Amino acid sequence: MKKKVVLTGMRTTGVLHLGHYVGALKQWIDVQNTGEYECYFLLADVQALTTHANNPALLTRSIREVVLDWLSVGLDPINLPYVHFVQQSQVPERHELSILLGMVARYGEVMRDPTLKSELEHQSDASMGFLYYPVDQIADIHMVDPMAQGAELLVPVGEDQLPHLELAREVARRANHMYGTSFTPCDGLVGHIGRLVGTDGNSKMSKSMGNTINLSDDDKTISKAINGMPIDPTRSGKGGHTKPGDPDKTVAFIYHRAFNPNIDEVAEMEELYRTGNIGDGDVKKRLKEVLAEFLAPIRARRAQYDNANLAEIVLDGTMAARDACRPVVASLRESMHLLLP
Numbered sequence: 001m002k003k004k005v006v007l008t009g010m011r012t013t014g015v016l017h018l019g020h021y022v023g024a025l026k027q028w029i030d031v032q033n034t035g036e037y038e039c040y041f042l043l044a045d046v047q048a049l050t051t052h053a054n055n056p057a058l059l060t061r062s063i064r065e066v067v068l069d070w071l072s073v074g075l076d077p078i079n080l081p082y083v084h085f086v087q088q089s090q091v092p093e094r095h096e097l098s099i100l101l102g103m104v105a106r107y108g109e110v111m112r113d114p115t116l117k118s119e120l121e122h123q124s125d126a127s128m129g130f131l132y133y134p135v136d137q138i139a140d141i142h143m144v145d146p147m148a149q150g151a152e153l154l155v156p157v158g159e160d161q162l163p164h165l166e167l168a169r170e171v172a173r174r175a176n177h178m179y180g181t182s183f184t185p186c187d188g189l190v191g192h193i194g195r196l197v198g199t200d201g202n203s204k205m206s207k208s209m210g211n212t213i214n215l216s217d218d219d220k221t222i223s224k225a226i227n228g229m230p231i232d233p234t235r236s237g238k239g240g241h242t243k244p245g246d247p248d249k250t251v252a253f254i255y256h257r258a259f260n261p262n263i264d265e266v267a268e269m270e271e272l273y274r275t276g277n278i279g280d281g282d283v284k285k286r287l288k289e290v291l292a293e294f295l296a297p298i299r300a301r302r303a304q305y306d307n308a309n310l311a312e313i314v315l316d317g318t319m320a321a322r323d324a325c326r327p328v329v330a331s332l333r334e335s336m337h338l339l340l341p
Contacts, residue, residue, distance in 0.1 A: 004152040006031050007141050007186075009042025009088070012062040013052055016069040017212035019196040019205030022258050025073050027156040027191045032075060032083055037154065039083045040144050040321055041075060043067070043314065046088045046095075047137070050130040063087065067310045069215050072302035077313055084317030091143065091318060093325040098139035100332050104175045105135045105167070114163050138168045143325040147182045156189040179335035196258055201230040201251050213291070215298055222295075226252065226287055231280045244276045252283045260290045 008028060010020065032039050043066060045059050052058055067085060077083040088094065110116070113134050120126060129136075141155055155165055165188045172183035197203055198211030205212050213225050229252050232245035247253040247270040256266045269286070272278035333339070 003146050003148055003150060004037045004154070005144050005146055006037040006039045006154045006156065007042065007144050008040075008156045009044045009086075009140065010066060011044045011048040011051075012059050012066050013048050014058070014062050014207055015065045015214045015216055017205055017207070017214045018255075018259075019198075019212065020069075021073060021215065022196040023158040023191065024156060025070070025075075027189055029074050031154065031156060031189070032080065035080075035082070037082070037152075038144070038324075039080075040086050040317070040324075041070060041077075041084065042140055043085065043087045044140070047133050050127060050133050053127065053129075063314070064310055065216075067314060068302055068305060071305045071308075072215060072298045074301070077317055078308075084320045085314050086317045086321040087314050088140070090315075091321050091325060093322055093329045094139055094143045097143055097325065097329050097332065098136045100329070100336060100338075101138050101142070101171060101175070102132070102135050103336075104178065105138070105171050109167060109170065110134050113167060115160055134164055134167055135171075137164055138171050141165075141168050141186050142172065142183055143328060144321060145184050145328050147184060147328060147331060151184045153184040153186045154189055155186045156191075158195060159190055160195070162188055162190070175332070179332070181332055181335050197251060197254055199225045199229055199251065215295070216302065219288075219292060222291055223288055226255075226284050226291075229255075229284065235280065242276050242279075245273050245280075247273050250280065250283070252280070252287050255287055256283070256290065259294050260287075 006028075008024070010016070010024070016025070028039075028041065031037055043063055045063060048059050048062070049056070070085065071078075075083065075085075077085050110131075116131075116134055119130075123130065141153065145151070145153055155168075157165065165186055169185045172185055175181050175183055195203070196205050198205040198209060199213060200209070200211040202209060202211055213222055217225075230250070231252075232247075232249040235243050235245045250273070253266070253270060253273070256269070260266050265286075269278060269283060273283065
């Protein structure tokens, strides 16, 4: 295994959308294409149970949907031997690692995690699994830890996940100090666009809010979503399309900046918008064309892989993760004196 390792993943709770691409998948593809890293992309079905325990059938369907989405954007475990799709629940060694690292993590530092605190505000009766998931994510990261001098452990994440990585670094440092282990401190990688707003202008694109454009959506669905994107309120009403407007208050421009490869065109449209010389309908029409061009190769790859043996792809990647995890667990177990008398 390479000393430079990437571990990142997603909960398997449904199809993926443009927000996933901007916030995560684009970075994953870039890292994969360097050829420098052993890449483990995690299908986090166990952690999906923290919020979807009452609908386990969804998780089974979602694993296939997420794998197809990953393949369609260009992640390639078929032709690249250093790329692995890993099903979290099928790595029993990871579960043991999670329990052992839970003996090192501290209750106070876990409960101070800002993401956990924010999410608990929407949970009236959170499960113990939900409370524990920040520690469980540390096990995800370190199950493929090379634990070698000069190793690199990279974790591409969204901005909101950076506190989880700081917790992971602290727990790794503490384990190394307490037990003489050699966990590699992880490093985060955040894309230049940390988060894509929803089609309704909400700061978060979310399936539960119904404000997504999915990677697998057809043109009609996408057109409807773009038509409904909010514009600068000062341009609403009769004759508003000829008034000066603010591109920063117009959702379509946020999507242009993320997906339109012609930077000069975007800048020109923004200037025309500021002077009232382009209508919102024209901006949205061009966005539909941009997204159609962006999604064309993704749709082609999705059709190509629709009948592929996805179970075999996931099994191969999962076995690679198990092979990487066994020595990590064995080393920690020995360091913690969990041995036969």
